[in-house]
Amino acid sequence: MPPSFPMPMNSQPPRMLRLKDGLKDGLGRAITYLRISVTEQCNLACVYCKPRTGAQERAEPPAMSRNELVQIAQVFTSLGIRKVRLTGGEPLMRRDLETIVAGISPEVEGRVHLTTNGIHLARRARGLRDAGLCGVNVSLDAAERGSFERLTRKDGLSRVLAGIEAARSAGLKTKLNAVVLKGWNEDQIVPLARLAQTEGIQVRFIEFMPYQDNGWGRDQFMPAGEILRIAQEGLGTSLEEEPVVGLEEGPARIFKLAGSEGKVGVISTLSADFCDRCNRVRLTSRGELKACLFGNKPVDLLEPLRNHASHEDLARLVRQALTEKLDCHPMRRGEAPVLSSGMWQVGG
Numbered sequence: 001m002p003p004s005f006p007m008p009m010n011s012q013p014p015r016m017l018r019l020k021d022g023l024k025d026g027l028g029r030a031i032t033y034l035r036i037s038v039t040e041q042c043n044l045a046c047v048y049c050k051p052r053t054g055a056q057e058r059a060e061p062p063a064m065s066r067n068e069l070v071q072i073a074q075v076f077t078s079l080g081i082r083k084v085r086l087t088g089g090e091p092l093m094r095r096d097l098e099t100i101v102a103g104i105s106p107e108v109e110g111r112v113h114l115t116t117n118g119i120h121l122a123r124r125a126r127g128l129r130d131a132g133l134c135g136v137n138v139s140l141d142a143a144e145r146g147s148f149e150r151l152t153r154k155d156g157l158s159r160v161l162a163g164i165e166a167a168r169s170a171g172l173k174t175k176l177n178a179v180v181l182k183g184w185n186e187d188q189i190v191p192l193a194r195l196a197q198t199e200g201i202q203v204r205f206i207e208f209m210p211y212q213d214n215g216w217g218r219d220q221f222m223p224a225g226e227i228l229r230i231a232q233e234g235l236g237t238s239l240e241e242e243p244v245v246g247l248e249e250g251p252a253r254i255f256k257l258a259g260s261e262g263k264v265g266v267i268s269t270l271s272a273d274f275c276d277r278c279n280r281v282r283l284t285s286r287g288e289l290k291a292c293l294f295g296n297k298p299v300d301l302l303e304p305l306r307n308h309a310s311h312e313d314l315a316r317l318v319r320q321a322l323t324e325k326l327d328c329h330p331m332r333r334g335e336a337p338v339l340s341s342g343m344w345q346v347g348g
């Protein structure tokens with residue numbers, strides 16, 4: 001009996017199927033990093049993520065069960081994925097997150113990471129570490145209470161700071177992520193850099209990216225070069241750039257802070273993108289594969305799985321989708337990006 005879902009029709013095997021050295025896209029770029037949004041739900045309403053239209057989007061329950069999520073992740077790891085990051089929404093809204101981590105961690109030799117806002121991290125950091133979590137990136141866009149509340153629309157800075165301390169105490173590799181919006185939190189660049197310097201931790205500043213209904217505009221966009229200039233002038237010290245370690249460590253340019261173990265990084269998604277060395281793909285909270293963050297039509301993997309697709313059926317869908325992965329995001333060519341999803345659905 002033929003499968004009840006569409007399959008690629010081609011008399012010749014796709015280029016992906018003829019490659020013997022792991023998962024590659026149609027341009028020959030090695031794909032080794034999978035980001036999975038495990039839920040759309042979140043307990044913050046950050047201005048750069050949630051719609052600013054005043055309309056409240058529905059808080060959808062997780063589309064994928066933990067078993068489905070782990071099964072799909074195993075398809076990717078069998079094809080050559082070596083690192084998995086769990087994102088959201090807010091992943092800690094899932095009570096079964098530890099079980100998900102435990103299911104995926106052996107598949108990638110422990111290289112499972114988490115991105116979280118840190119609100120619930122203090123009480124779960126140890127359990128996540130015991131389940132096999134390797135590291136955590138905590139989203140922290142302000143080091144001062146008032147700015148934090150303005151950006152997230154919630155008073156939770158003390159809980160996030162407690163979560164960071166708990167993660168470090170549990171032995172998790174811990175980094176901070178800060179999205180910079182001109183007119184909102186550029187005054188927090190130096191305080192966050194000083195926090196990194198004092199605590200001996202890494203903070204990475206991320207350029208504001210357009211997502212569906214998140215109010216992105218050039219007037220709020222601050223390029224990485226300007227962020228670095230503000231950090232260096234505010235700290236009154238030079239920043240020494242570190243050599244690139246590897247793509248799986250992410251696209252950030254990292255700079256040492258003098259007299260400290262702390263580091264400052266910038267992720268220039270738009271001003272100096274890294275499309276030519278992109279090594280990642282994304283699984284949305286609805287079980288859809290997005291080969292490119294700002295383009296490519298999503299490929300549904302969840303419905304085929306629920307229709308009893310085999311492991312090879314799903315692998316074939318993944319391989320076919322990656323033959324069509326874009327060479328660069330549309331904005332590099334001066335085109336508008338395809339914004340069919342919010343950040344909380346795709347996972348950034």
